[in-house]
Amino acid sequence: MEVNCSLPIYGVYLNLGPYGPYPPEALVIPGSNMTFTMTQGSMNISIPITPGLNYLFSIVKLITISPAEAGIDNYLTAELGVEYASINIDSLSTYAKITTYITYSSNIDITTNGTTYITVTPYYYVQINNNIQNLVLAVSSKPLIMLTGAPWIHYSYNNCTVVNTGIPGITPWTTYLLYTPYCSINTSISPITVNFVDESMQELKCNNVFIATQGGSVLGLTSNLTLNPESNRVLYITINGMKTIGIYLNSIPVSTITVSIPLIPRSSLSIIDKAGNPINALIYLNINGTLVPLVNGSCIYPGNYDVYALTNGELMN
Secondary structure, eight states, X not given: OOOOTTSOOOOOOOOOTTSOXXXXXXXXXXXXXXXXXXXXXXXXXXXXXXTTOEEEEEEEEEEEETTOOEEEOOTTEEEEEEEEEEEEETTEXXXXXXXXXXXXXXXXXXXXXXXXEEEEEEEEEEEOOSEEEXXXXXXXXXXXXXXXXXXXXXXXXXXXOBOOTTSOOOOTTOOOOOOOOXXXXXXXXXXXXXXXXXXXXXXXXXXXXXXXXXXXXXXXXXXXXXXXXXXXOEEEEEETTEEEEEEEOSSOOSSEEEEEOOOEEGGGOOOBOTTSOBOOOEEEEEETTEEEEEOTTOEEOSSOOOEEEEETTEEEO
């Protein structure tokens, strides 16, 4: 796949077969470490299912004692890195090779021909809502926030309660358990500044051009505007009340975006006589039989126009 990096792309998502798409925003929750020891042969490790959570991926570390070799032959698994270190086992120091993998599979096949220690850390996720109620985290580590969607939305969380092993279970005589774990998710929207320039990348000011937003607001074009990218993704340029240009912001960077629109300001037009001498004259455009004056500070869309100039009291076509 080729990605055009000149476009304001903030992410590419590939959907693989039976694996469902990730939500644009999710709370990622690390699971408890799973540890194993192998000396020879192969082992299949299944990632446990956590009620209320969706499996995301696992980080697998293979610690092999030289000269042992071990590996993972699994679908959707990639090696992240290799390091060599001295480790202590039963008060003895030995040399080990540590290989780290990431796998999106929920079943891991590991093969080794010598002493190998295995650590598997699964990660789960739950889709972010404005308020995730009754979410109990099965581990003591704090969750992470995963963003695969709009970068202009900022999330934070608080009150993410982990399982307290000291809390008694529900018994037949328990009438009410005074414990309500939850995660509160807070969101904030970063407004986007859209700068409008002409084709020479100069600031564009036109008193007869207006921006109509998707939400119905009509704003005068004063070189830039600030919008909410959640609700205003489509803008329209209207000149003298006529909708002429549609701008579709399919991908927006975090803070600003510059849009070049092909408008011709009156100041860039000149009138000369046959001898090449400039003439100071008022210009009119014949728009559907109506003469519309083109004055300083106004703009037109490039095209073919029926133009009149008022000079010496006469209209000249």
